[in-house]
Amino acid sequence: MWRVGAFEPTFESEMAARYDIPRLPEGARRAEFLAEHGPDVRVLVTSGSPGVDAGTISALPNLEAIVNNGAGVDLIDLATAKRRGIGVSNTPDVLSDSVADTALGLILMTLRRFGAADRFVRAGRWAREGPFPYARDVSGLQVGILGLGRIGSAIATRLLGFDCAIAYHNRHRIEGSPYRYAESPLQLAESVDVLVVATTGDRGARHLVDRAVLEALGSEGYLINIARGSVVDQQALVELLVGGALGGAGLDVFADEPDVPAELLDLDNVVLFPHIGSATGRTRRAMALLAITNLERYLETGELVTPVVRPRRR
C-alpha cells in the first residue's frame, strides 16, 4: 500500500493513527522507483492532487485499487483503471451538505455583496462615505443548476427556502424531478439569473461553461462554481467580469489552484474562496473515515464500499 501526494490534514492524522504507509516519490525519482518497486504496489491511497495518471497506473502491473479521500476523482485516470479492473473509491454523500452550504454562502455573498460590505466597514468607509450601495435580492430569483447530482440537489433544496425557481441541466433529464429541465448549458444560462456549477470535473465537463454560456448570463447574471475550475472557461470568465459583461461570480474553485487570476482580486462583485467547499471539521472527518472504511473493506474482502469503478475479483 502506497500513498500519492500530500493528504488533507484530517485524513493525514486519521491515517497516521492506523497505518505507516510510504509515499510514492514525485518528479524524476518516480520513474526510477516504479521500475524497481512497481510490481509490489497493490493499493494506492490519495487525497486528490496531484492525482494518479495513466503513466503511473501503467507502471504498476499489480495495482488493484485506488482509494481517494474526496468526492471528485477527476485527477484519476478512470478509463485506464476500468480497463485494468482496478477499483476506485471516493467519498460521496458525507460532504454534500457542507458543499451545498458553501454554494449558498457564495450566492448570498456575491449577490448581496456581504464581503464587500464587511470590507467597507473595516476600512472606515461607513463613517466617511455613508450608506453602502444597494445590492441584489436572492429571494425569488431564477437559479439554474448545472449538474443535479447529490450536491446539486442539496443546493436546490436550500434555494427552495429562498422561494427561488429552480431549473437544471444534466446529461440526461431526471425522471420525476420537480425542477424545469433545460436542454443545454446555454439554454439554462439564457433563462436564469444565477448559474450554479455542480458537475463532476471529468474530461467531458471541461469548459461546459464556455464564453457563450457566460455571455448568455449577461451583465445582470451571476456564476457560482463549487465544482471544478476546469468546467468553466476561466479566461473568458475573467474577461467578461473585467469588461462588465457578467454581473458577478462566486468561486470556490479555479483552473490552476492555488493560483487565482490577479484581475479578480480587485473586483467587488466577485467572491473568492480557497476551495473550502467541504472544509468543516465534521465533514472532513466523515470523509476521512469513509476513505479508511473503503481501504479496510478492500484489504479484507476485495470490495469497495463506495466505488466509482468496481474492482475486478481476484
Ligand code: 8YV
Ligand atoms: C476537497 C473536493 O478539497 O471532495 C472533493 O472532491 O474537492 C474537496 O472536498 C478534497 O477532496 C480534500 O482532499
